[in-house]
Amino acid sequence: MGTFIARRLLYSIPVLLAATILVFFGMTAVTDPISQIRLQPNVSQQTIQNIIDRKHLDEPVVVQYGFWLRDVFFNQFGNTALGDQPIWPDLSRAIGNTMQLVFISELIAVVLAVVLGVFSAKKQYSFFDYATTTISFFGFSVPIFWFALILQALATWFFLETGFRLFYTFGQSSFAPENAFIDRIQHMVLPIVTLSYVSIATYSRYQRASMLEVLHSDYVRTARAKGVKERVVTMKHALRNALIPVVTIAALSFGAVLGGAVITETIFAWPGMGKFFIDALIRGEVYTLMAWLMVTAVAVILANLVADIVYGWLDPRIRYD
Amino acid sequence: MTEPVLSIRDLVVEFDTTDGVVHAVDGVSYDVHPGETMGVVGESGSGKSVTVMAALGLIQIPPGRIVNGEVLYKGRNILGLDEDELRKIRNKEIAMIFQDPMTSLNPVFKVGDQIAEALLVHDDKLTDDAARKRTVDLLEMVGVPNPDRRFDQYPHEYSGGMRQRAMIAMAMANQPSVLIADEPTTALDVTIQAQVLEVMKVAAEETGAGTVMITHDLGVVAEMADRVTVMYAGRVVESGTVDEIFHNPKHPYTLGLMMSLPRVTGEMQKLLPIPGNPPSVISLPPGCAFHPRCRMSEGRELCRTKVPELVEASPGHMSACHFPDEVAIEAKREASVTGLEV
Secondary structure, three states, rough: OOHHHHHHHHHHHHHHHHHHHHHHHHHHOOOOOOOHHHHOOOOOOHHHHHHHHHHHOOHHHHHHHHHHHHHHHHHHOOEEEOOOOOOOOHHHHHHHHHHHHHHHHHHHHHHHHHHHHHHHOOOOOHHHHHHHHHHHHHHHOOOOHHHHHHHHHHHHHHHHHHHOOOOOOOOOOOOOOOOOOHHHHHHHHHHHHHHHHHHHHHHHHHHHHHHHHOOHHHHHHHHHHHHOHHHHHHHHHHHHHHHHHHHHHHHHHHHHOOOOOOOHHOOOOOOOHHHHHHHHHOOOOHHHHHHHHHHHHHHHHHHHHHHHHHHHHOOOOOOOO | OOOOOEEEEEEEOOOOOOOOEEEEEEEEEEEEEOOOOEEEOOOOOOOOHHHHHHOOOOOOOOOEEEEEEEEEEEEEEOOOOOOOHHHHHEOOOOOEEEEHHHHOOOOOOHHHHHHHHHHHHOOOOOOOHHHHHHHHHHHHHHHHHHHHHHOOOOOHHHHHHHHHHHHHHHHOOOOOOEEEEEEOOOOOOOOHHHHHHHHHHHHHHHHEEEEEEEEHHHHHHHHOOOEEEEEEEEEEEEEEEEEEEEOOOOOOHHHHHOOOOOOOOOOOOOOOOOOOOOOOOOOOOOOOHHHHHOOOOOOOHHHHHOOOOOEEOOOOOOOOOOOOOOHHHHHHHHHHHHHOOO
């Protein structure tokens, strides 16, 4: 397993290099990196010339790429074009904030989805099964911004009715809270509910389908014919097999979500990766955007690695040597 | 004769489907005595597997439904026992070997652990070490080479024949009194089939169990069985000793099965298949279910209107045909067509 992880990490290097090429040349093909800055009336000609010198924009694109690559790997993504501020402090803060949201909401989503999926499959066509199915389809179909707004409206209504603030609808923390931890949780609940609801809807459908398939398989019949208790048949013999597809979906979407839950973070003003991306886009900060793209690429690569490791643990047919 | 160890009496099993009620098993009875092998023969869908699955409570209810009957294990009716009681009987008293060894073992657990589990679930006091030791012995008994190393391998590291040996080891783990083998050789290469049958014999001798050998392969029956039950469309159409069934069949379906069997001795001959297809078990033909395909019944009123009872045609030989004595004449006629002799 150790050699497998080492080898996969080595494989990641060319993938990462390919990502830098796509990111940089894609970006420069789309736009002049400082076109937005040029348009701003209060930016002097001298400032623009300074940026061109600093970012070597008067040199060939390949040379620009070389300088950018050096910044990415040895200089923590370098500095912004306008203002010459380091990108990494803001970016790392955004990563941390998004991690908080995504880890917790994905964890809740996977655990709940597995439980719901298993019970739905065990009690196929029961009231419970139909209820979960209905709620899942609702989760599929509802636009995420609408669901988030409804949650905000409910929280606000609760506050106005009772005068007690249960959940905050905005931001990450209050100014000078009494208890920083509880204050953070009050801020996190609504975005987490929003994010995990959509994930639960998807994952639980996969879990239900794969569990149904496994419960009708020959080896589950063998386990029953052996005299194994039904609970053990379900939780040991069936579940281990039925988890494999769900792990794939969850790990892969986990990587994607680390790039930021753009809509959710924007609505709840959560200063994470999604909001970081939108802000950089609006300000036309190309170097910040490229840093964001690289972080997302790394997240996807790592999530794939984790998925492969979990596979190997669940399914001995997948060999890593 | 000794008391039967397993006795199935008038079992009726139905399944609700969107197309209608499937009469999968329709009044099936047979006995298995200790140490003997009962061959159960029939085409796909004749209800031979469902009979034993229902006996062990392994069919899904619903859509399945046990309408009638008794399954007497050592004189005690086990049909419709609650799940916990049935669990104690499964593998410990009545063990099953399934058709497809490629899918019958759980791909994510070690083969040895899967066999050891059969021991551990029926014996709370058994330690893991003792279970492992016994499992290695079992693997050795069924002819798995290097059993100690094989214990820790996963099913995908086993060949088909080895997997079926492992399944047999699992079935004999608790020294059951009844072994049920549901088409144990069907999914295997011909060269492996003979080996697995040998292992089945070892398992039967080792456990002293009565064996139910479900198959559609008359060769397997001839090789293994002491007595034979022939099933068609959910009913028993003929039963008797293996000699009687092979040399003196009393039902045209049994005769048809034998005429469609290729022979390796003598000249090359044409096979004489049974015409038509097995009937839909949702809407059985009226009268004798076999009459639309029967060479003897053509035009006979009785075959179309009256369901034949399973009655003794000669001592110890039961047949569900209105004209059991004509089967011998028909056999001679068909033999003259094909040059075959029954």
